[in-house]
Amino acid sequence: xxxxxxxxxxxxxxxxxxxxxxxxxxxxxxxxxxxxxxxxxxxxxxxxxxxxxxxxxxxxxxxxxxxxxxxxxxxxxxxxxxxxxxxxxxxxxx
Amino acid sequence: xxxxxxxxxxxxxxxxxxxxxxxxxxxxxxxxxxxxxxxxxxxxxxxxxxxxxxxxxxxxxxxxxxxxxxxxxxxxxxxxxxxxxxxxxxxxxxxxxxxxxxxxxxxxxxxxxxxxxxxxxxxxxxxxxxxxxxxxxxxxxxxxxxxxxxxxxxxxxxxxxxxxxxxxxxxxxxxxxxxxxxxxxxxxxxxxxxxxxxxxxxxxxxxxxxxxxxxxxxxxxxxxxxxxxxxxxxxxxxxxxxxxxxxxxxxxxxxxxxxxxxxxxxxxxxxxxxxxxxxxxxxxxxxxxxxxxxxxxxxxxxxxxxxxxxxxxxxxxxxxxxxxxxxxxxxxxxxxxxxxxxxxxxxxxxxxxxxxxxxxxxxxxxxxxxxxxxxxxxxxxxxxxxxxxxxxxxxxxxxxxxxxxxxxxxxxxxxxxxxxxxxxxxxxxxxxxxxxxxxxxxxxxxxxxxxxxxxxxxxxxxxxxxxxxxxxxxxxxxxxxxxxxxxxxxxxxxxxxxxxxxxxxxxxxxxxxxxxxxxxxxxxxxxxxxxxxxxxxxxxxxxxxxxxxxxxxxxxxxxxxxxxxxxxxxxxxxxxxxxxxxxxxxxxxxxxxxxxxxxxxxxxxxxxxxxxxxxxxxxxxxxxxxxxxxxxxxxxxxxxxxxxxxxxxxxxxxxxxxxxxxxxxxxxxxxxxxxxxxxxxxxxxxxxxxxxxxxxxxxxxxxxxxxxxxxxxxxxxxxxxxxxxxxxxxxxxxxxxxxxxxxxxxxxxxxxxxxxxxxxxxxxxxxxxxxxxxxxxxxxxxxxxxxxxxxxxxxxxxxxxxxxxxxxxxxxxxxxxxxxxxxxxxxxxxxxxxxxxxxxxxxxxxxxxxxxxxxxxxxxxxxxxxxxxxxxxxxxxxxxxxxxxxxxxxxxxx
Numbered sequence: 001x002x003x004x005x006x007x008x009x010x011x012x013x014x015x016x017x018x019x020x021x022x023x024x025x026x027x028x029x030x031x032x033x034x035x036x037x038x039x040x041x042x043x044x045x046x047x048x049x050x051x052x053x054x055x056x057x058x059x060x061x062x063x064x065x066x067x068x069x070x071x072x073x074x075x076x077x078x079x080x081x082x083x084x085x086x087x088x089x090x091x092x093x094x
Numbered sequence: 095x096x097x098x099x100x101x102x103x104x105x106x107x108x109x110x111x112x113x114x115x116x117x118x119x120x121x122x123x124x125x126x127x128x129x130x131x132x133x134x135x136x137x138x139x140x141x142x143x144x145x146x147x148x149x150x151x152x153x154x155x156x157x158x159x160x161x162x163x164x165x166x167x168x169x170x171x172x173x174x175x176x177x178x179x180x181x182x183x184x185x186x187x188x189x190x191x192x193x194x195x196x197x198x199x200x201x202x203x204x205x206x207x208x209x210x211x212x213x214x215x216x217x218x219x220x221x222x223x224x225x226x227x228x229x230x231x232x233x234x235x236x237x238x239x240x241x242x243x244x245x246x247x248x249x250x251x252x253x254x255x256x257x258x259x260x261x262x263x264x265x266x267x268x269x270x271x272x273x274x275x276x277x278x279x280x281x282x283x284x285x286x287x288x289x290x291x292x293x294x295x296x297x298x299x300x301x302x303x304x305x306x307x308x309x310x311x312x313x314x315x316x317x318x319x320x321x322x323x324x325x326x327x328x329x330x331x332x333x334x335x336x337x338x339x340x341x342x343x344x345x346x347x348x349x350x351x352x353x354x355x356x357x358x359x360x361x362x363x364x365x366x367x368x369x370x371x372x373x374x375x376x377x378x379x380x381x382x383x384x385x386x387x388x389x390x391x392x393x394x395x396x397x398x399x400x401x402x403x404x405x406x407x408x409x410x411x412x413x414x415x416x417x418x419x420x421x422x423x424x425x426x427x428x429x430x431x432x433x434x435x436x437x438x439x440x441x442x443x444x445x446x447x448x449x450x451x452x453x454x455x456x457x458x459x460x461x462x463x464x465x466x467x468x469x470x471x472x473x474x475x476x477x478x479x480x481x482x483x484x485x486x487x488x489x490x491x492x493x494x495x496x497x498x499x500x501x502x503x504x505x506x507x508x509x510x511x512x513x514x515x516x517x518x519x520x521x522x523x524x525x526x527x528x529x530x531x532x533x534x535x536x537x538x539x540x541x542x543x544x545x546x547x548x549x550x551x552x553x554x555x556x557x558x559x560x561x562x563x564x565x566x567x568x569x570x571x572x573x574x575x576x577x578x579x580x581x582x583x584x585x586x587x588x589x590x591x592x593x594x595x596x597x598x599x600x601x602x603x604x605x606x607x608x609x610x611x612x613x614x615x616x617x618x619x620x621x622x623x624x625x626x627x628x629x630x631x632x633x634x635x636x637x638x639x640x641x642x643x644x645x646x647x648x649x650x651x652x653x654x655x656x657x658x659x660x661x662x663x664x665x666x667x668x669x670x671x672x673x674x675x676x677x678x679x680x681x682x683x684x685x686x687x688x689x690x691x692x693x694x695x696x697x698x699x700x701x702x703x704x705x706x707x708x709x710x711x712x713x714x715x716x717x718x719x720x721x722x723x724x725x726x727x728x729x730x731x732x733x734x735x736x737x738x739x740x741x742x743x744x745x746x747x748x749x750x751x752x753x754x755x756x757x758x759x760x761x762x763x764x765x766x767x768x769x770x771x772x773x774x775x776x777x778x779x780x781x782x783x784x785x786x787x788x789x790x791x792x793x794x795x796x797x798x799x800x801x802x803x804x805x806x807x808x809x810x811x812x813x814x815x816x817x818x819x820x821x822x823x824x825x826x827x828x829x830x831x832x833x834x835x836x837x838x839x840x841x842x843x844x845x846x847x848x849x850x851x852x853x854x855x856x857x858x859x860x861x862x863x864x865x866x867x868x869x870x871x872x873x874x875x876x877x878x879x880x881x882x883x884x885x886x887x888x889x890x891x892x893x894x895x896x897x898x899x900x901x902x903x904x905x906x907x908x909x910x911x912x913x914x915x916x917x918x919x920x921x922x923x924x925x926x927x928x929x930x931x932x933x934x935x936x937x938x939x940x941x942x943x944x945x946x947x948x949x950x951x952x953x954x955x956x957x958x959x960x961x962x963x964x965x966x967x968x969x970x971x972x973x974x975x976x977x978x979x980x981x982x983x984x985x986x987x988x
Contacts, residue, residue, distance in 0.1 A: 034173045041173075045331075067169075
């Protein structure tokens with residue numbers, strides 16, 4: 001609606017502009033991030049249990065570091081996605 | 095020691111403070127300057143109702159009992175928030191464009207607005223949430239007891255605290271949760287109060303954590319060492335529970351009615367989700383950061399057997415930090431109250447919309463057509479529902495006695511509500527999901543959850559008898575609640591999660607595959623799954639000017655540039671800023687919509703304005719109304735077309751009639767002058783010669799005879815003319831009597847030929863006849879018929895302009911009639927004259943003084959009397975007349 005190109009229908013081009021391409025890859029990253037988080041948080045399943053296993057402090061440090069990392073990456077992505085003004089473009093052409 | 099009275103006073107003060115916050119927020123939202131109310135931070139903080147008293151107190155308890163399992167409750171939601179691009183973004187968009195009011199509404203709306211599904215989900219939500227509310231009441235009561243005096247007074251206090259807390263929460267929720275009946279179901283006051291409470295509980299937990307780490311343990315390193323040295327020193331985790339509960343909490347985060355309320359329903363702006371995607375995991379991380387240190391220190395300091403669920407309170411208390419303990423108490427209080435308030439609002443919306451209102455409408459019949467009436471009823475039913483939901487929680491608490499460990503009830507509730515997940519995700523990602531499938535999945539999952547987890551959670555022998563728990567339903571071992579299909583030794587929650595989800599998903603997919611959705615269902619399915627193609631971009635909500643411009647462009651297209659500009663200028667002036675584009679206020683939109691409706695119909699206008707303003711997708715009703723209007727317009731236009739065709743036909747006929755009348759009028763005038771001339775000429779000569787005879791004494795007899803002959807001839811001419819007129823008049827009035835006789839056609843023609851050509855000088859006209867064909871016996875008025883023939887032959891004699899005039903008389907006998915054609919070789923009658931030659935006084939040419947133009951008129955009258963017809967034949971070389979005599983009057987000669 002706000003994009004003037006919407007007024008006339010036209011065939012979607014095969015390749016996207018560089019900016020649009022970058023934006024799409026950012027969205028892919030946003031989609032993949034939770035899967036990465038799930039993977040990293042499943043690693044404790046591989047740790048051996050019991051007294052000879054990983055210490056609690058180590059486990060806590062690992063889990064919270066992953067957490068913090070995910071938050072930082074999500075923050076970065078949110079910032080980039082905001083500045084790219086994703087929602088100004090209709091989804092169909094993304 | 096903090097006395098109970100102080101505690102009560104602090105609580106009341108805190109609640110009063112929340113009242114003020116909620117009230118102020120409502121006020122500024124009403125006045126329209128509540129922009130800060132809709133900031134992403136407030137949205138993120140409002141999500142914190144996920145952290146209830148269960149997580150506030152119970153996380154530490156869980157950590158003290160089972161180590162790191164408490165983390166899973168936070169990891170699941172963190173993943174969901176970080177993965178907002180997958181599900182939450184879509185849910186929020188759907189929620190806004192479809193005006194979803196609750197999780198039951200979402201499911202019902204997706205599956206063809208099925209009320210049955212809505213009721214099912216509502217019941218599931220009420221059953222699943224009631225223990226959770228009881229849990230909050232229990233935690234508040236427990237925390238009171240920590241401060242309260244021990245032993246004797248405790249029991250009475252125990253009951254009363256829970257009751258008063260329940261009543262207070264119900265009142266607060268009723269006041270701010272049902273203050274206004276917004277179409278969007280947004281409650282600014284409540285959201286603001288929750289945001290404040292979120293800050294309080296985070297501060298409280300962080301404060302206790304900081305106190306424990308730096309105050310009691312002496313720093314991070316020492317704390318870590320202390321953790322390693324404690325009973326929780328090493329990583330101990332059952333893999334299944336770690337993964338299972340992470341997934342369960344992720345599912346519950348999406349499906350819990352209260353989470354859906356703050357995530358989707360109260361969401362003002364999709365972009366807030368972007369901030370919350372990292373800010374809420376951060377909040378959760380901070381909430382869980384100090385849980386293990388507090389648990390470890392609690393286990394260290396507190397006497398054996400003390401309740402680890404209350405370490406957050408008891409650890410500071412044992413160290414004499416009453417202020418800190420009070421803050422921590424307020425944190426727990428906040429967690430409990432915010433959860434109960436939002437859960438009550440969410441559940442009451444569901445109960446009132448999907449259960450109370452349908453029943454009320456059914457019982458009152460059509461009486462609900464007045465809108466104000468319904469609003470009032472909705473409000474009352476909401477309020478009653480809130481009271482009912484909180485009351486149910488209290489009853490559950492009072493009945494169950496609140497003995498179970500906090501965390502267990504929480505997981506039971508999670509597992510129940512997670513049953514909605516397949517229908518929800520299937521609904522927004524898979525167009526093939528059907529109502530039958532959703533219903534089958536929900537029923538299967540809910541049933542298994544009830545049987546294997548919820549009912550047993552009351553304790554063996556409470557609801558399900560011991561024998562059933564031991565031996566299974568009907569004594570079938572494979573139906574034991576904790577060991578379905580004979581698989582023993584699983585953790586009950588995981589056991590339920592596995593089997594209920596397996597059957598839920600299986601039933602959902604299978605039933606969806608074999609059933610066929612209704613049209614509305616398919617439409618809704620397409621709208622939900624392809625929500626981003628159907629709705630406008632979210633940013634168009636905030637940018638008022640952009641909308642105004644878009645509206646302007648659209649309005650210009652429909653109303654015309656000048657009218658649209660005038661309308662916009664008028665509206666801008668009314669809003670108080672002339673010269674600019676008007677704000678897209680509801681008033682303005684309504685006015686615009688009305689204007690547009692005048693041009694394109696109400697439904698279309700609504701859809702057009704809606705698409706530009708809200709990114710609201712067009713509802714089925716809108717589409718149907720558009721279709722109706724279009725159909726009506728098409729029908730109307732086709733009716734108009736038919737009418738206009740008929741009108742043009744009539745107009746053509748009228749034009750022809752008018753032209754004919756005009757010609758007739760001209761002819762009548764001509765005839766009048768002709769007839770007066772015709773009458774006057776003989777009269778003049780009669781008068782002149784009679785005067786000569788009277789006065790002329792010197793006239794010889796020869797002259798006298800000559801003049802008398804002239805007078806007589808003229809008199810005969812006059813008589814003939816008058817005879818003709820009289821004849822016509824008689825024929826026209828139907829007073830003629832026919833003299834039927836039998837005779838041969840050739841004789842009639844012979845007589846007519848002789849008579850017609852008698853007065854001419856020699857047979858100038860040559861007549862071609864076929865005497866053989868003419869040998870037919872007629873039974874008719876032969877004199878009249880011969881009069882017609884005489885007229886036709888003498889006409890040909892008079893008017894045929896060929897050098898060698900000829901007249902063909904052709905006789906054809908058909909099955910029904912006898913056809914006699916008279917065709918000469920002249921130039922014929924002109925096209926425009928053909929219409930009128932049979933009219934009275936019609937004379938084709940003025941040049942030749944013949945009859946008075948009565949011959950053909952008389953002929954037509956005669957033939958009509960005889961039952962036949964006389965027409966002018968087109969397509970012949972010269973003038974051609976066809977006389978048709980009915981066959982009954984013509985007999986072949988024997």
